[in-house]
Amino acid sequence: MQLVNWQGALIGPGSEWFWAAAQFVVVVVSLLGIYRQLRSQGAANAVQRIETLEGEWSSPRMAHARLVLALHLKYDSDDRVGFFKARPVLDFIVNLGNLNDWGFLSLEEIDSTWGQAIPVWMALIGSVVDVARANDGRADLYDLDPLIARLRGLQRKKGMVPPPLDEGTLARMLDWAIAANTATLEQHAAWQAGKIPAAPRMAEAT
Numbered sequence: 001m002q003l004v005n006w007q008g009a010l011i012g013p014g015s016e017w018f019w020a021a022a023q024f025v026v027v028v029v030s031l032l033g034i035y036r037q038l039r040s041q042g043a044a045n046a047v048q049r050i051e052t053l054e055g056e057w058s059s060p061r062m063a064h065a066r067l068v069l070a071l072h073l074k075y076d077s078d079d080r081v082g083f084f085k086a087r088p089v090l091d092f093i094v095n096l097g098n099l100n101d102w103g104f105l106s107l108e109e110i111d112s113t114w115g116q117a118i119p120v121w122m123a124l125i126g127s128v129v130d131v132a133r134a135n136d137g138r139a140d141l142y143d144l145d146p147l148i149a150r151l152r153g154l155q156r157k158k159g160m161v162p163p164p165l166d167e168g169t170l171a172r173m174l175d176w177a178i179a180a181n182t183a184t185l186e187q188h189a190a191w192q193a194g195k196i197p198a199a200p201r202m203a204e205a206t
Contacts, residue, residue: 067181079131097147
């Protein structure tokens, strides 16, 4: 039994089934192309977002702000002054949280770069934020606990164990922040001055 009459099936009466199938294939291929393009654009946008935010975080201005804050936390006990020195770091972290809340930045993207830095900095400046909250009468001022909780939840799903933020650990983190940001600013100043690094001269064998 002949199921399809191929004679005249592509043109003329009886060809509707063929053109309907062809149209379906064209639609599917077009949708796949659009999907791939959107995925490609999404990946490019994500890379651009991360590059922009990382560029801001690692900029000399932010390195200077972190160094000023770290030196204040280590050597100055005035938390009221410390709050104003902490605001660049606080505002940057708040922006990350807002971008996540608005759906422009995933929690995974935040965690990959700042997942460890955010809890450490918030622990270091906890007393500074507490003083600002008391002065303003706002218990929710710079409340980043929800963001940190989401980050910790994501890290636990990955099998990561958050480091303990005890007094000794925070003291070491503070010293590291001072050393790291000092080195960053020194390198930037040397680059601006056109200084070319060179290997140290080895003592000549006698």
